Amino acid sequence: MAGKPSPNYEDIIARPNSGAAKALIVLHWAAPIAIFASFIISGFVAACLLHRRSRDPTTAQRRSLTTILLLLVVFTLVAQACTFFVQSLAQRGFWAKQDSVVYILASLFAYGWMVLALHGHRGVLWWPYGTAFTLAMLLEIPITALQISLSPAHDNFAFYRGALQASRTLFVAILCLSEGWYTLQLRSAKFKTELDGEHEPLLANSANGSAHKPKSDSASTHSKDSDAGSAADLDSYDSEPEEADKVKKQQRERLDAAGNWWNYAKEYKIFIPMLWPSGNRFVQLCLGLIGLVLVAQRFLNILVPRQLGIIVNELTKDNGHGHLPLQAFGLWALYSYLNSRAGVYVISTCAELYIDQFTYKAIGAAAFRHIMTLSMDFHNEKNTGELIRAVDQGHSLQRLLDFALFEVAPIFIDLVISLVFVTQLFDIYMAFILGVVGVAYIWVGTKTAAWSIKRRRRYNKAWRDEAKVQNEAISNWTTVSHFNRGRYECEKYEKTIDEHTSAEIGYYLAYHLGGGAQSLIMLLGRTAAIFLAIYRVSQGAVPVGSLVTLSAYWASIEAPLTSFSWSIRALAQMLTDSERLLQLFQTKATVTDAPNAPALSIKHGEVEFTNVHFAYDPRKPTLKNISFVAKPGQTIALCGETGGGKSTILKLLYRYYDVNAGSIRIDGQDIREVTLDSLRDAFGMCPQDPTLFNVSIMENLRYARLDATDDEIKAACADAAIHDKITSFPDGYSATVGERGVKLSGGEMQRVAIARAILRQPKIVLLDEATSMIDVETEATIQTAFQRLSRSRTTFVIAHRLSTIQHADLILVVQDGEIIESGSHEVLMRDRGGKYRALWSRQLNKEVQAVGRTLEEGEGDDGNA
Numbered sequence: 045m046a047g048k049p050s051p052n053y054e055d056i057i058a059r060p061n062s063g064a065a066k067a068l069i070v071l072h073w074a075a076p077i078a079i080f081a082s083f084i085i086s087g088f089v090a091a092c093l094l095h096r097r098s099r100d101p102t103t104a105q106r107r108s109l110t111t112i113l114l115l116l117v118v119f120t121l122v123a124q125a126c127t128f129f130v131q132s133l134a135q136r137g138f139w140a141k142q143d144s145v146v147y148i149l150a151s152l153f154a155y156g157w158m159v160l161a162l163h164g165h166r167g168v169l170w171w172p173y174g175t176a177f178t179l180a181m182l183l184e185i186p187i188t189a190l191q192i193s194l195s196p197a198h199d200n201f202a203f204y205r206g207a208l209q210a211s212r213t214l215f216v217a218i219l220c221l222s223e224g225w226y227t228l229q230l231r232s233a234k235f236k237t238e239l240d241g242e243h244e245p246l247l248a249n250s251a252n253g254s255a256h257k258p259k260s261d262s263a264s265t266h267s268k269d270s271d272a273g274s275a276a277d278l279d280s281y282d283s284e285p286e287e288a289d290k291v292k293k294q295q296r297e298r299l300d301a302a303g304n305w306w307n308y309a310k311e312y313k314i315f316i317p318m319l320w321p322s323g324n325r326f327v328q329l330c331l332g333l334i335g336l337v338l339v340a341q342r343f344l345n346i347l348v349p350r351q352l353g354i355i356v357n358e359l360t361k362d363n364g365h366g367h368l369p370l371q372a373f374g375l376w377a378l379y380s381y382l383n384s385r386a387g388v389y390v391i392s393t394c395a396e397l398y399i400d401q402f403t404y405k406a407i408g409a410a411a412f413r414h415i416m417t418l419s420m421d422f423h424n425e426k427n428t429g430e431l432i433r434a435v436d437q438g439h440s441l442q443r444l445l446d447f448a449l450f451e452v453a454p455i456f457i458d459l460v461i462s463l464v465f466v467t468q469l470f471d472i473y474m475a476f477i478l479g480v481v482g483v484a485y486i487w488v489g490t491k492t493a494a495w496s497i498k499r500r501r502r503y504n505k506a507w508r509d510e511a512k513v514q515n516e517a518i519s520n521w522t523t524v525s526h527f528n529r530g531r532y533e534c535e536k537y538e539k540t541i542d543e544h545t546s547a548e549i550g551y552y553l554a555y556h557l558g559g560g561a562q563s564l565i566m567l568l569g570r571t572a573a574i575f576l577a578i579y580r581v582s583q584g585a586v587p588v589g590s591l592v593t594l595s596a597y598w599a600s601i602e603a604p605l606t607s608f609s610w611s612i613r614a615l616a617q618m619l620t621d622s623e624r625l626l627q628l629f630q631t632k633a634t635v636t637d638a639p640n641a642p643a644l645s646i647k648h649g650e651v652e653f654t655n656v657h658f659a660y661d662p663r664k665p666t667l668k669n670i671s672f673v674a675k676p677g678q679t680i681a682l683c684g685e686t687g688g689g690k691s692t693i694l695k696l697l698y699r700y701y702d703v704n705a706g707s708i709r710i711d712g713q714d715i716r717e718v719t720l721d722s723l724r725d726a727f728g729m730c731p732q733d734p735t736l737f738n739v740s741i742m743e744n745l746r747y748a749r750l751d752a753t754d755d756e757i758k759a760a761c762a763d764a765a766i767h768d769k770i771t772s773f774p775d776g777y778s779a780t781v782g783e784r785g786v787k788l789s790g791g792e793m794q795r796v797a798i799a800r801a802i803l804r805q806p807k808i809v810l811l812d813e814a815t816s817m818i819d820v821e822t823e824a825t826i827q828t829a830f831q832r833l834s835r836s837r838t839t840f841v842i843a844h845r846l847s848t849i850q851h852a853d854l855i856l857v858v859q860d861g862e863i864i865e866s867g868s869h870e871v872l873m874r875d876r877g878g879k880y881r882a883l884w885s886r887q888l889n890k891e892v893q894a895v896g897r898t899l900e901e902g903e904g905d906d907g908n909a
């Protein structure tokens with residue numbers, strides 16, 4: 045080490061070689077490090093243990109008192125530093141002992157950090173302060189005792205330093221006591237609240253809703269905001285179920301606001317299987333290669349500037365003698381090449397490409413698979429534009445693995461290496477400058493990240509809103525034009541663009557201002573380090589090559605710090621962007637396979653509904669006590685007024701939803717106890733409003749049975765009375781149908797859907813108003829195909845046109861979620877007061893009136909003629 049020994053060592057302390065003096069040196073080095081480490085570690089532990097930042101009414105007062113006392117501590121340190129400075133000016137040859145300087149500088153750093161941390165958030169996490177103050181008091185007392193006992197007599201400067209040291213110990217003791225007092229106060233307040241709670245009724249959310257109301261505003265603030273495992277959690281147990289989600293959301297927001305990254309990041313473990321290539325040897329090899337390159341880079345970062353210093357030292361030694369340091373230069377050239385983008389970096393950048401592609405596929409495929417397995421309730425609520433953007437933004441997680449392994453880990457290693465290297469090159473003061481610059485740089489980076497994350501969230505929301513408005517207007521263009529709302533939609537869209545751009549500016553301003561502040565810190569640090577290096581060279585303490593090495597090495601110091609701060613911001617951005625993807629993955633399908641469920645086996649096709657109850661919304665029952673048996677091969681018709689629950693019966697049979705009570709069995713097997721795939725494979729469904737993919741008609745038809753031949757598809761189309769129509773299109777079966785089939789008429793779409801059902805040759809047929817948009821003449825043709833399709837297959841038909849279901853084996857009349865009549869057409873028609881008979885007569889009346897009107901119009905025309 046190149047440190048200069050103290051010229052007047054005895055001036056500073058008496059008995060320099062005594063055990064007491066040695067103990068003081070050890071305490072000087074250890075105390076600030078231990079105090080700072082205890083503060084950081086207990087902060088980390090508190091965050092992991094879900095301790096919340098306290099925002100109770102005493103926080104402001106407690107924070108002010110702690111700040112004042114901490115500033116007094118800082119003042120004593122600054123004053124002590126001044127005594128050394130003034131003494132070095134006043135007494136020639138006086139040089140402060142290194143351990144005393146390190147003690148003062150490092151303590152300044154530790155207490156200064158605590159003051160800043162105290163004002164970083166609205167709330168304060170007090171636990172780390174309590175730990176650090178207790179430790180500080182335990183260490184400052186022996187330091188004070190040793191310092192005073194070792195002070196030389198009649199030395200004014202030593203006397204002042206002793207007095208300052210003693211006052212600092214006093215301030216730290218007051219800090220300790222005040223922490224203890226406030227903690228006890230809070231404990232007793234909390235205890236009192238709990239006791240009061242015992243007098244409240246057990247059913248907190250009683251009918252009048254007043255039982256759980258806080259007694260006063262301050263009590264409410266206290267219960268919500270006090271620390272660890274606090275009343276916020278209790279609130280969530282006591283609230284109404286629908287409130288629970290809201291409370292959870294608020295809790296999460298508080299965790300965000302508290303900066304509790306550990307808990308926030310823990311939810312992301314869901315993505316680990318997508319990021320870690322457990323089954324892919326090649327990608328694992330790529331990861332291994334990157335690891336090797338990282339180790340090599342750590343060495344090269346030091347070897348290149350060190351070699352330059354060696355060249356300079358050789359040149360200055362033999363200045364003007366024509367000696368060329370060829371070997372040193374050759375090594376420098378080799379190290380520089382290896383450390384360049386043409387060297388070992390090529391390996392890591394190529395390997396990264398494969399890792400990125402792996403994660404891209406893993407995340408994209410998993411998200412898509414998850415969306416496809418979600419149940420109908422999710423798909424009814426979803427917004428397609430938002431969903432697609434959530435998956436897109438979720439891809440930023442791709443960088444997460446690179447980030448964790450190849451950026452964060454090397455940064456810490458680089459920082460430790462650089463501290464050791466500059467200490468070895470110069471002295472502990474250089475390492476101190478580096479440490480302060482590093483911590484200040486990272487601190488500003490962290491603050492900027494926290495500052496910009498809120499803006500980033502707003503920016504993301506504005507971006508999604510813009511996509512949502514755009515998507516809705518474009519996909520509902522017909523409705524927009526029906527109501528001539530083009531201008532209204534344009535204005536609405538422009539507003540969302542304005543919100544998006546203003547949120548974008550807010551975010552990027554925060555981002556760039558933070559970057560500027562960090563650059564300034566780096567510049568100041570560099571200036572201080574170079575100045576110290578020049579000073580040490582001018583003193584002859586180190587060779588000039590060390591200055592050159594430091595100058596060249598500074599880039600290697602800056603790089604990890606810059607990427608650390610970038611990485612924090614990138615992590616914040618990645619996590620924010622992927623929040624929605626996380627929510628998506630956390631959404632569970634409500635209809636799933638039971639564990640080890642067998643496949644459905646259909647021998648006869650008997651379907652039995654037993655006391656089925658169901659509601660989309662628990663407040664309004666949709667189906668009540670539905671029971672019937674469909675014998676194998678029978679056709680069951682469902683009719684009744686609109687909204688009665690007919691389609692819901694088919695949806696339950698298809699297991700779009702699970703029944704709330706009762707059961708549905710096929711050949712004696714409860715449909716909840718067989719696999720969904722095997723169940724749905726058994727059905728051929730013709731929905732009320734079929735939709736088609738924007739591909740050719742042929743491809744749309746083949747979707748029903750992927751291995752169907754062209755001839756089979758054409759035969760099915762002929763049965764569904766659509767073959768001739770398709771061949772009349774200019775492109776025939778190759779014609780594309782437009783988005784969701786808009787190029788086909790409603791009747792044509794229905795016939796394509798019928799052809800699909802015929803092609804599928806299912807075991808059970810479900811026809812939900814399959815011919816509602818088809819004219820009577822064509823329907824008669826299709827009926828023959830239906831009869832063929834439903835022969836020896838259990839068939840369910842929903843139809844409003846009763847003539848189409850009169851031959852059904854069993855007709856169920858559904859009204860307000862109940863089966864009010866059942867039987868064959870003949871049986872139901874016999875009941876004079878029955879609903880079915882009434883429906884028939886109403887429909888017949890309508891048809892007679894229509895025929896009458898047609899005849900009248902015909903006669904009128906004849907008369908006119």
Ligand SMILES: Nc1ncnc2c1ncn2[C@@H]1O[C@H](COP(=O)(O)OP(=O)(O)OP(=O)(O)O)[C@@H](O)[C@H]1O
Pocket residue numbers: 424660661666685686687688689690691692693
């Ligand atoms: N996804 C849903 N969420 C909430 N309520 C729904 C949903 N689907 C249908 N409903 C409601 O359930 C009730 C029954 O609807 P369903 O579609 O089964 O009636 P339906 O008898 O088939 O009517 P229609 O003859 O008009 O097709 C209606 O009141 C409807 O508004």
